[in-house]
Structures are given as C-alpha cells and as structure tokens.
Amino acid sequence: MKPKKYSFYAMLARMKYIERWALMRNSAAENISEHSLEVSVIAHALALLGNKRLGKSYNPEHTAMLGIYHDCTEIITGDMPTPIKYENPEIQAAYKQIEKTAAFRLLNMLPDDLRPEYEAYFIESPEDKDAYRLVKAADKISALIKCIEEEKAGNQEFRSARKTITASLADMHCPEADLFIQEFLPLYQLTLDELNE
Numbered sequence: 001m002k003p004k005k006y007s008f009y010a011m012l013a014r015m016k017y018i019e020r021w022a023l024m025r026n027s028a029a030e031n032i033s034e035h036s037l038e039v040s041v042i043a044h045a046l047a048l049l050g051n052k053r054l055g056k057s058y059n060p061e062h063t064a065m066l067g068i069y070h071d072c073t074e075i076i077t078g079d080m081p082t083p084i085k086y087e088n089p090e091i092q093a094a095y096k097q098i099e100k101t102a103a104f105r106l107l108n109m110l111p112d113d114l115r116p117e118y119e120a121y122f123i124e125s126p127e128d129k130d131a132y133r134l135v136k137a138a139d140k141i142s143a144l145i146k147c148i149e150e151e152k153a154g155n156q157e158f159r160s161a162r163k164t165i166t167a168s169l170a171d172m173h174c175p176e177a178d179l180f181i182q183e184f185l186p187l188y189q190l191t192l193d194e195l196n197e
Contacts, residue, residue, distance in 0.1 A: 008109035008118075011075055018074050021146070024161070027153035032071045032079065035142055040067035042138035045184075046176040047131070054175055056130075062120075063131040069121035070135050073102035137177035140169050141185070148188050 015033035044064035050056035071079075077098055103122040107115050124132055147162035169177055187195065 004111070006109055006111055008106060008114075011106060011109060012072060014075050015072065018079055020079050022079060025155065025157045027150055027155045030146060032074050036068050036071055038142045038145070039070060039135065039138045040064045042141050042180065043067035043131075043135045046134040046138055046174075046180060049179045050134070050176045053179060056176075058131060058134065062128075063134050065121055066128065066131055066135045067138055069118075070139065072106060072122070073099045076102040076105060133172075133174065134176060137169065137172055137174045140165055140172070141177060141180060144169065144181075144185070145188050148185075152189065 015036065016031050018032045020030045020032060020035055041064070043066065044060050047056075047058035047060035047063040050058050051060070077095075080095060100123075107118060107122055110118060120128065144162065144165045147158040147165060150158040151162065169181065
C-alpha cells in the first residue's frame, strides 16, 4: 500500500506566486511570501518591544509564527484589495467566511498528527487576541514600508495609501506599533550607504 501524500507544504510554496497590490502600479512587485516574512519579523519585534518596554508578557516566537501564516489562505483566495475587502460589513463578513473555509482546506492537506500543531496559526482563538492585534499592526507597518519604498523609487501611486495606512495605524492605539514607528520606521527612508554609516 502506497503511503498517503500531503500537499500542505507544496501549497505553501506557492505563496511566492500571489502578488500583492494588484490594483496599483508597482515599481517592485511584492508577493505574499515576502510580505509574510516581513510581517513575521515586525510582529516579533512588536512583541519584544511590548515585553521589554511596556511590561507585557507576549510570546514573541508564537507571535512571529502567526505572522508567517497570516496570509496563507490567499494561496486559495488570492489577495483581495483592501478597498474592496473592507467596503462594507457584508463583504467583510463574507470574505472572513471564505478565508475560514480556505484555512480548513489547507489544514486538511496535513496528516492527522500534524494538523493540530498548525490549527493555532490558521484559526483565531480568544487566547491569541493580543498576539493577533500585534500581527495586524505589523501587517499595516509592512504596508507602510511598501509605500515608503515605492515613493523612494519615485512612484507616487502609493502616496494616498501611505496617508490611509498611517491614519489606520494611529487609530489602532497600539503602543508597540507606535514605538516601532518612532524608533525604526524613519530608517526605511535611507539609502544602503546611509544605513551603513
């Protein structure tokens, strides 16, 4: 009898084919694989900032893992542009259901003994509410970095998005994100030579 084959990891490898920012002219393409790594790094940093500076007790490694997997369902759904996804509550609720269905579909591509290990990364639980808040902030910071990079490349297409994302981050009232923005975000505007000085 042949052993059963599972497609979970092969599907995850397809993250590199899902482009972000489809409605906008990009000077450099960005896929969800690249984006997820950046979100994971920033979410980890936000958890560390919360622990070190704000007396929180986040699990930085778990928060980073939530960041890695936060957009995996887009392998199945594609990247829906933010203005459409959040246009009204009905569309938002329907898309959340589609994402949930996609998450279960991906989880079912794992063997039974591994599936429970991944469920926490695909299905939001109340215990992870604070960690998901950090991932959401990291996701917005990553989008803000994309806007900065595009403007540095002379692309004004992202100017309006930058204002919207900046306001959205302020509305989150996330002190960890505020710290990251104050201390680290300005350096994304520098050139490689300036960063090495």
